[in-house]
Amino acid sequence: xxxxxxxxxxxxxxxxxxxxxxxxxxxxxxxxxxxxxxxxxxxxxxxxxxxxxxxxxxxxxxxxxxxxxxxxxxxxxxxxxxxxxxxxxxxxxxxxxxxxxxxxxxxxxxxxxxxxxxxxxxxxxxxxxxxxxxxxxxxxxxxxxxxxxxxxxxxxxxxxxxxxxxxxxxxxxxxxxxxxxxxxxxxxxxxxxxxxxxxxxxxxxxxxxxxxxxxxxxxxxxxxxxxxxxxxxxxxxxxxxxxxxxxxxxxxxxxxxxxxxxxxxxxxxxxxxxxxxxxxxxxxxxxxxxxxxxxxxxxxxxxxxxxxxxxxxxxxxxxxxxxxxxxxxxxxxxxxxxxxxxxxxxxxxxxxxxxxxxxxxxxxxxxxxxxxxxxxxxxxxxxxxxxxxxxxxxxxxxxxxxxxxxxxxxxxxxxxxxxxxxxxxxxxxxxxxxxxxxxxxxxxxxxxxxxxxxxxxxxxxxxxxxxxxxxxxxxxxxxxxxxxxxxxxxxxxxxxxxxxxxxxxxxxxxxxxxxxxxxxxxxxxxxxxxxxxxxxxxx
Amino acid sequence: xxxxxxxxxxxxxxxxxxxxxxxxxxxxxxxxxxxxxxxxxxxxxxxxxxxxxxxxxxxxxxxxxxxxxxxxxxxxxxxxxxxxxxxxxxxxxxxxxxxxxxxxxxxxxxxxxxxxxxxxxxxxxxxxxxxxxxxxxxxxxxxxxxxxxxxxxxxxxxxxxxxxxxxxxxxxxxxxxxxxxxxxxxxxxxxxxxxxxxxxxxxxxxxxxxxxxxxxxxxxxxxxxxxxxxxxxxxxxxxxxxxxxxxxxxxxxxxxxxxxxxxxxxxxxxxxxxxxxxxxxxxxxxxxxxxxxxxxxxxxxxxxxxxxxxxxxxxxxxxxxxxxxxxxxxxxxxxxxxxxxxxxxxxxxxxxxxxxxxxxxxxxxxxxxxxxxxxxxxxxxxxxxxxxxxxxxxxxxxxxxxxxxxxxxxxxxxxxxxx
Numbered sequence: 027x028x029x030x031x032x033x034x035x036x037x038x039x040x041x042x043x044x045x046x047x048x049x050x051x052x053x054x055x056x057x058x059x060x061x062x063x064x065x066x067x068x069x070x071x072x073x074x075x076x077x078x079x080x081x082x083x084x085x086x087x088x089x090x091x092x093x094x095x096x097x098x099x100x101x102x103x104x105x106x107x108x109x110x111x112x113x114x115x116x117x118x119x120x121x122x123x124x125x126x127x128x129x130x131x132x133x134x135x136x137x138x139x140x141x142x143x144x145x146x147x148x149x150x151x152x153x154x155x156x157x158x159x160x161x162x163x164x165x166x167x168x169x170x171x172x173x174x175x176x177x178x179x180x181x182x183x184x185x186x187x188x189x190x191x192x193x194x195x196x197x198x199x200x201x202x203x204x205x206x207x208x209x210x211x212x213x214x215x216x217x218x219x220x221x222x223x224x225x226x227x228x229x230x231x232x233x234x235x236x237x238x239x240x241x242x243x244x245x246x247x248x249x250x251x252x253x254x255x256x257x258x259x260x261x262x263x264x265x266x267x268x269x270x271x272x273x274x275x276x277x278x279x280x281x282x283x284x285x286x287x288x289x290x291x292x293x294x295x296x297x298x299x300x301x302x303x304x305x306x307x308x309x310x311x312x313x314x315x316x317x318x319x320x321x322x323x324x325x326x327x328x329x330x331x332x333x334x335x336x337x338x339x340x341x342x343x344x345x346x347x348x349x350x351x352x353x354x355x356x357x358x359x360x361x362x363x364x365x366x367x368x369x370x371x372x373x374x375x376x377x378x379x380x381x382x383x384x385x386x387x388x389x390x391x392x393x394x395x396x397x398x399x400x401x402x403x404x405x406x407x408x409x410x411x412x413x414x415x416x417x418x419x420x421x422x423x424x425x426x427x428x429x430x431x432x433x434x435x436x437x438x439x440x441x442x443x444x445x446x447x448x449x450x451x452x453x454x455x456x457x458x459x460x461x462x463x464x465x466x467x468x469x470x471x472x473x474x475x476x477x478x479x480x481x482x483x484x485x486x487x488x489x490x491x492x493x494x495x496x497x498x499x500x501x502x503x504x505x506x507x508x509x510x511x512x513x514x515x516x517x518x519x520x521x522x523x524x525x526x527x528x529x530x531x532x533x534x535x536x537x538x539x540x541x542x543x544x545x546x547x548x549x550x551x552x553x554x555x556x557x558x559x560x561x562x563x564x565x
Numbered sequence: 566x567x568x569x570x571x572x573x574x575x576x577x578x579x580x581x582x583x584x585x586x587x588x589x590x591x592x593x594x595x596x597x598x599x600x601x602x603x604x605x606x607x608x609x610x611x612x613x614x615x616x617x618x619x620x621x622x623x624x625x626x627x628x629x630x631x632x633x634x635x636x637x638x639x640x641x642x643x644x645x646x647x648x649x650x651x652x653x654x655x656x657x658x659x660x661x662x663x664x665x666x667x668x669x670x671x672x673x674x675x676x677x678x679x680x681x682x683x684x685x686x687x688x689x690x691x692x693x694x695x696x697x698x699x700x701x702x703x704x705x706x707x708x709x710x711x712x713x714x715x716x717x718x719x720x721x722x723x724x725x726x727x728x729x730x731x732x733x734x735x736x737x738x739x740x741x742x743x744x745x746x747x748x749x750x751x752x753x754x755x756x757x758x759x760x761x762x763x764x765x766x767x768x769x770x771x772x773x774x775x776x777x778x779x780x781x782x783x784x785x786x787x788x789x790x791x792x793x794x795x796x797x798x799x800x801x802x803x804x805x806x807x808x809x810x811x812x813x814x815x816x817x818x819x820x821x822x823x824x825x826x827x828x829x830x831x832x833x834x835x836x837x838x839x840x841x842x843x844x845x846x847x848x849x850x851x852x853x854x855x856x857x858x859x860x861x862x863x864x865x866x867x868x869x870x871x872x873x874x875x876x877x878x879x880x881x882x883x884x885x886x887x888x889x890x891x892x893x894x895x896x897x898x899x900x901x902x903x904x905x906x907x908x909x910x911x912x913x914x915x916x917x918x919x920x921x922x923x924x925x926x927x928x929x930x931x932x933x934x935x936x937x938x939x940x941x942x943x944x945x946x947x948x949x950x951x952x953x954x955x956x957x958x959x960x961x962x963x964x965x966x967x968x969x970x971x972x973x974x975x976x977x978x979x980x981x982x983x984x
Contacts, residue, residue: 118583119587120587121590123593127596129617133592134593137590138586141714143714144713145715147712151842154844195688371593
């Protein structure tokens with residue numbers, strides 16, 4: 027029976043990136059995907075005729091341009107379009123907008139506070155400095171600090187030198203940034219609540235923490251270190267929805283000779299004498315491979331797909347304790363016309379950006395309180411976009427697709443599983459909030475897809491529906507991600523690798539974990555990595 | 566106690582504040598604002614050559630950038646400086662606050678005087694340079710390129726002083742050139758002849774006042790006028806009418822920039838990077854590294870950055886020096902690399918031109934010490950001159966020379982000459 031050179035479990039963006047690089051290195055690679063479509067959390071599906079949804083992830087910035095280039099993704103249809111800005115609606119009938127134009131941005135902030143308007147440059151400088159420190163680390167395997175291997179020592183030295191290259195002030199800032207709450211971090215720069223709320227949202231997205239929880243400042247950084255074609259920190263829409271990313275990856279993979287099997291759920295990894303030999307599908311079919319790479323999160327991989335007896339107990343305990351808490355949901359809405367927001371002028375560029383309704387730190391923290399109590403937020407935090415204002419491919423002319431990222435949603439409701447009634451209640455909290463700012467909103471709804479952590483886990487396979495495959499707190503980053511001693515994409519089982527967002531450098535549609543894992547695998551196979559671009563220079 | 570410009574929420578004023586905020590929403594439709602003088606500039610803008618000056622639509626040139634330069638040197642040139650950032654700093658502790666935050670000794674700045682100064686962060690890195698106008702014993706105006714409100718407000722904690730941003734409320738004009746005094750006198754500003762360099766006085770205008778100082782950015786005889794925005798057009802017309810027989814012309818920034826280079830003056834974020842905007846930590850500069858060491862008064866007591874500045878001096882930690890260069894030939898060396906012995910890279914030219922007044926090829930450059938400081942021999946610049954799609958690479962000798970590159974007696978003559 028055929029033994030593939032590599033079997034990738036899961037056709038998400040990282041699994042496909044990994045598969046592409048391995049296939050292009052000359053390996054014979056098979057991707058097995060449980061759904062009838064590929065994409066994982068980067069999919070565009072037509073659930074109602076004429077409308078494409080970005081079902082999970084919905085905006086793009088982190089996806090590494092080096093990978094887009096290596097894998098020729100533009101040739102396979104990937105296009106990312108920067109969007110125009112955004113706003114937080116305020117409860118007094120106004121809004122605070124973010125504009126791309128530097129001076130318009132300042133004047134907008136000055137409507138609320140002249141002081142804070144002028145504080146923005148210093149804030150942007152500090153955040154940019156931190157991004158420049160982290161960016162080069164994204165495309166490198168994190169060093170093992172306990173290892174004496176020359177390569178680990180070299181990488182540690184690289185990290186140390188980068189850190190030592192910082193001024194005393196920057197070092198202090200770096201440590202603060204990696205450990206502080208986003209609320210306290212913003213207090214260093216701004217005084218106006220709505221301005222802080224405007225920035226804080228990037229610190230809590232996808233995270234089961236509130237803006238006042240330590241560690242959330244780093245999450246903000248994670249959302250700033252991407253780019254759209256060199257414009258660092260910018261976010262854009264993938265034309266055709268986020269499925270365009272994985273569609274292009276799958277096409278690139280197939281063009282280089284790779285094979286994909288959809289509708290093929292892996293039941294478990296075949297392990298013999300401590301070494302992975304292949305996978306067994308849910309139907310019992312065995313597929314053999316010289317190595318197995320899991321795109322699934324670390325919990326799903328090691329608590330569901332590998333028998334416990336194959337794993338060292340400390341590893342197992344750490345996997346069990348890895349924080350991968352469900353905190354968010356998603357409501358995708360097909361609209362028969364563009365919603366109106368009376369507070370927003372009709373010609374505002376904000377329609378072509380991200381919109382929010384949480385105008386104070388207090389409200390954001392209260393929304394988190396509901397999560398702690400095991401409820402979805404009654405006054406949720408929404409990150410809402412209407413990609414069809416810039417992308418004509420997702421809905422018929424004049425009609426729109428609206429994506430609402432919703433936080434907080436607990437993995438269990440009051441300790442029990444989500445029910446359909448809960449799901450409807452969750453959706454209602456979202457529609458009610460939007461309707462407060464957009465009268466008549468309900469009447470425009472043609473169709474809706476509501477995804478609580480239950481649906482996200484069941485369909486995408488993300489444990490608890492956590493979008494990052496594990497929280498981006500400092501204790502779970504770099505050489506601690508996902509588990510100390512196993513941060514270099516290898517696992518205790520020989521020939522079984524990890525390539526998902528549970529690994530360094532973490533979540534978001536970035537592709538870096540998949541790429542870095544491929545580099546480690548090729549290293550183990552003593553194969554060339556000359557087809558993999560190094561990280562772009564940060565000058 | 567420091568008072569911010571923020572409103573304290575009281576029910577009615579809160580509603581008024583919200584309404585005012587909502588009324589201001591529409592600014593997104595105009596990304597580049599006009600200044601209060603825009604109707605006059607628009608009428609004269611034959612080249613339609615605009616640039617973005619701090620969010621304002623400002624002219625690079627209005628009709629001919631070279632002739633605009635000669636208007637500065639031969640007649641009188643009118644340049645709109647309204648986009649310059651302006652802060653009103655007022656109160657019993659205004660002098661103490663400014664003495665604390667800026668480099669020079671503000672107690673020596675008498676009411677009715679202006680000085681060119683700079684200010685630093687706690688590490689002694691330059692945040693900006695600018696001009697400080699002492700309008701009265703307790704009232705100052707600080708003008709600068711960049712914005713500093715949070716820093717000023719934070720610094721003002723513990724001082725009895727109000728800090729208010731007044732960029733939009735106050736319009737400004739620079740009137741520069743040999744006939745500028747005659748224009749002001751003929752416009753009826755009685756007593757303007759008494760103003761010596763860096764003097765300042767209020768004059769009646771259109772039912773209000775205009776403050777006129779004998780200052781400028783050209784190294785020539787010249788004045789700067791500040792007026793409430795609603796009196797700005799009448800001031801413009803008053804000057805243009807009076808100046809008609811004295812050759813007055815409105816000009817854009819390109820001409821002014823040439824004049825300032827001849828005067829050896831530096832521009833923030835052109836000749837050095839301001840500390841609040843420097844992404845790369847090695848781009849930060851101490852005053853001694855950009856030719857502003859003369860401002861530092863170690864005897865005046867504590868001021869922002871004092872410890873770091875003095876320590877850098879004592880421990881010889883100053884790594885850069887800003888110098889004037891005279892370069893052989895006549896090809897401007899803008900952004901050329903400076904070499905020692907034609908091979909070792911030691912710095913960069915930040916501004917350069919052929920000077921019509923000095924008839925020399927001049928430049929401002931930042932060099933790594935000791936080059937330009939104790940080692941001034943054998944310096945060269947490599948000029949890449951693009952000519953019809955080919956670089957003509959020139960290696961030209963550069964000599965460190967004192968700034969200003971030109972010294973005009975008429976700038977300081979008292980009384981000012983009546984051309």
